[in-house]
Amino acid sequence: MLTNWVYIGVFLIVAVVVPLVAVLIPVFIAPKKPSTRKEEIYECGIETKGNIRIQFKSQYYIYALIFLIFDIETIFLFPWAVALGNLPLFAVIEGVIFIVILFAGLVYAMRKGVLAWS
Amino acid sequence: MADLINLIENWIKNILLGWGVTESLAVFILQVLGSVLVVIVCFVIVIALIWVERKLAGRIQDRFGPNRAGPYGIFQSFADIIKIFTKEYITPVGAEKGLFNIAPVLAMFSVLAIWAVFPFAINVVGGDIHVGVLYIVAIGAFGILAILMAGWSSNNRYALLSASRSVAMLISYEIPMIISLLVPVLLAHSMKLSVIVEAQMPWNIFVAPLAALIFGISSMAEVGKAPFDLLEAESELVAGYHTEYSGMKFGMFYVAEFLHQFTVGALMAIFFLGGWTGPLAVRWPILGVFYFYGKTFFIYLVISWIRLSLPRIRIDEMLNLNWRFLIPISFINLIAVAIADRVMLEFNLARWIYVVVMFLINILILVAALTIAEKNEKAVERVEFSPRPIAVPPGKESK
Amino acid sequence: MAIPINWFLVLAAGLFCIGLYGVLSRRNAIGILMGIELMLNAVNINLITFWRYINPVKLTGQVFAIFVFTVAAAEVAVGLALVIAIYRNRDTVIVEEIDLLKE
């Protein structure tokens, strides 16, 4: 089993190194003529004014929140799905109850209107 | 001769052992060679895909596409590569340099790393781990992170706006994607990709068409190309979270996007189209590799076709599609498939009855969901704006 | 096993203490939450270490680790929602300035 993980470790390192090399090549062969005008922030031709870090919509936060909860749900469901063949018939119902309880949360969020884009 | 891949593997291994290398080190070197090979093949495929995609886009939009560099413009991608390697890097003023430079590498990494676990043929599997499916889902997290880093560190209002929009959208669409991936796991009773591929009798797309549909739509949204490309809607957000990137750093985002679409094709092939399986693939594993890449390429073309035909959808439509349609329907599908699978396992039915029942259940859910959705759909309110005042030169206003 | 159990336990202890320092020394409520996350990670390392070295046949340790993940997620979700609500009302997330009950 560990040889598989050694392979994955090697692969992850290769997957970092190859893009890194690709990004580093132009450092040596590309021209470098920096100027203030060039390094300005692009904003459709006008100069950038005021605070760059604009106010962030709290709507996005709600999406991330619901995603977190459903992410956790899936880590319970994956072992359930794998083990289903070796479990008694009742285990399906247990899993379904689990899903339905969390589904209520989604319905609640819908009812409260936090999912609608405003 | 039957097994070409093993033959080459053993040949290299014997050479290494002949040099006095220990067994474990030889295996390690083989692993390094294998992973480098897979990564290089990915890059080469992307170079080819960029040409194919541009040619296809040209034909669909009644243009020629690239046709200058070489016959049919096949050297266009190479010309682009030379250009992009010699372009100057511009770092915008006020950017956070560390994060700004890590982000493109991370974006590429998040797509490449998925290829570590793919089964290419019957005995050609990279990392055949017990948690393969979850690994694929988990690696996607780094892509989201890369977008967030790029958007934040660019010090550009539009980049940040686009990054936060993209991330909100990507994580929303990840929920139906994960739930629909649970269906093949459930049918194979394993998270090992090799087992999922071998358990498909017939292909999962016939057993679980609804899950395939949901996975297809949500992973198209994950790729972030049209019709789901509103994160880089040129008319609204300049060019998306990579507005401030230039040269190869931009190139990494670009290549990652193409490779991601190809990877989605590979995932579709593995989970729903039987991966490497096909006639004679067990006897000649090299054929399995061809089947795998062929199916992947087919799905890639289908996705390209869809995205070149559809207009971009609005962000509210997009979020409604996800939260009000895809997520509920994927949960209902999961519950139905789980119950049907377990009950039919209990009665030990013939395989063909199992498949037919599963197929009918899937179609039934889809039809019911579409009917309900149509009934609940509010009539689109047409907003009529009063005519805007026309600009007149100062001093000549009416009244 | 090539690595003695003590090494993992010391690593977990180190991570726990760093997290504890973060919780005690940060003024920013989000910083405190990050410290708590580090401490929960240390707990999980301990759970998995004991599972691997003492009873790997039954997967009790992994089950407990999953429940720790669940609790951590619930804690972060509610904790950050509270932080954002406070920020919206009081315009600060510095814990020393959140002294509503003192007034």
Next chain:
Amino acid sequence: MVPVLIFGLSSVVTLGAALAVVTNKNILHSAFYLILAFVGVASIYVLLEAPFIAVVQVLVYIGAIAILIVFAIMLTRRLLSKDLIQRNAQWGLSALGATGLFLVLGWIVYSVNWPVKLLTVPEDPISVLGQELLSTYVVPFEIASVLLLAALVGAILIGRERE
């Protein structure tokens, strides 16, 4: 030899990143170091032959919790200014306390004789995990979903913007 090397590397990364999390002046950089620490912990799990937990660590902590934290920092962005002091007056005392606790814990770890049994991990750990989860731990399994539901409802109720 190789496991020792991997252990050394990942523990250095984990502890270094964790130190950066608690000491960095910029809270957003702290969040990114937190992600690095999570990656280190995930590799420790792989070393302990618990790949499921490792993958879940990446999925939940990096894919969801870290992004939630970064979003929260962006929402409260006024506090990102450089001149804001991020540590309170009692930081010296807490550093002392944390070091003391670490020494005590280290002493305990090395003085206890742990009943180590060298057994192998089950062949298909995920299936066994699922069976345990749905037989022995079925009540916690269901309660977990109630807990998540409560967290979801509570967080939405607190966090949403009121008109």
